Amino acid sequence: MAAFSAADVKKLREMTGAGMMDAKKALEEAGGDIEAAQDALRAKGLAAVQKKSSRTAAEGLVGVAVEGTKGVAVEVNSETDFVAKNDQFQDFVRKTTQVALTMDKDDVEALKAADYPDGGTVEEKLTNNVATIGENQQVRRMQTVSVSQGTVTSYVHNAAADGLGKIGVLVALESDLSADVLEPFGKQLAMHIASMFPQALNADGLDADVIERERKIAQEKAAESGKPEQVQEKMVEGAIKKYAKENALLSQMFVMDNKTSVEDTVAKFAKDNGGNVKLTDYVRFQLGEGIEKEESDFAAEVAAAVGG
Template identity: 45%
Template sequence: MAYTAADIKALRESTGAGMLDCKKALEESDGDLAAAQEFLRVKGLKGVTKREGRTASNGLVVAHVDGGVGTLVEVNCETDFVAKSDRFVELAQKVLDQAVAVGATDAASLLASDLDGQTVQQVLDEANANLGEKIEVRRVARVEGETVVSYLHRTSPDLPPQIGAVVAASGERASEVGRDVAMHAAAMSPTVLSRDEVSEEVVANERRLAEETAREEGRPEQAMPKIIEGRVNGYFKENVLLEQAFAKESKKTVGGYAKEAGVEITGFARFRVGAGA
């Protein structure tokens, strides 16, 4: 039984597999679409273990906010071709819905949860087989507060959002200010809300590096304490959300902007696809 270009297109749309794989499947199944789908599934499942070592550096970030709870999930794949496919986007939404339903706070608990008689990990393994790429949930965050807002950013117009932030805030203007802060966080990549969240080990290491750098530069001994303190404060200004220069008004810190508006920022999470934070 022969197959046509329309058959290849239909198989690609139904499975998300690549063109060459679809041609091979149709050849092996003598043009039978159902058999070709089964061939691709079997072939894909056989390749799941082989793909475990691959790097899934593409994908998307999805977010859900319901009242005072925000959920952020990063779902990864290998190529931008799959990242923008309808099947992958639908899968990511399904995973997000499950994260919201079970109140997941991390990837491990989400992957182990039951979704229609399968674990989420098993659902991902099937997607791995069908799409022919490594598919994984890298990170999950749950943020709670009086008011929670989200912001998703597309780094390219033809790709789904690859940066996402959720921010919890309290106060009369929490929604407006929280949205501004979420957009800021997406752009400026803070790692913690306040300096209290920076571990003593990190601060000690920053002090050590600041001192070593100052000595390499030949700075005078009497100036060392001030120089070290200034560079450690510089670290805080770069990484602490509330101490960063606000993107919209750089003369103000994020914390200062929120305080002027009568708003307190109480929590946040930010993901960028493929990044560590």
């Protein structure tokens, strides 16, 4: 009996762009493990690299807020997109994001226990929303960035309302230049981040497990080339360097010209404006990022989280 279903084959095809028979064979060889099957297809050159964002199933909103030199992003999930368009839900996300801006650290449990502007706590308001809206909701995560001087710029891609949408970005620029000079540039960087999905600020920040996974895929590709071992080693190292360059923010080609790295673009901006500018941190929250489940499973996860 197959350890996978027709739905799994369909999902793998959507994730990789591979043909039906290739996807089915990869799942058979991987014992139904979709991630392992995806790696196998990539190693054979039968799959394109897909961003995690293309395989998410959650609904809700990401809220972003900035005050002075500090900014925060908060993700609040719901079961359906219909609720995300609800004024009551949007008001909750907006006010919860403002509460998060006052927190000393990124702690969702502390955020839920914090005072809500309309009375009670954030969690009590959330519970009330579940009862009145009739759908489970969950405060999933928050992340703060700040600078000692300079600016934190926010951007929401395809905003559903002011400061609310499905992709929220914050950019931290440490600088001696004024905020009015930095803001337009910060907005361009934020748009780049929304579009290019960097995995870390620089190569050193990339997830070691992800790098190891990429290395194994590169090794399989190199082995299939039949070239001498020394050449294979160079092929693998070249593939890892290419991956790091394309996925670390500072080394990515700036989307506005696709010729200059983000790091060099920041340096040029600083020189042109006669000041010091350093891109020190960023946040990119995409709704449902990392949740790779069927919608029905996600609903059960939210229900369990709210019930627990």
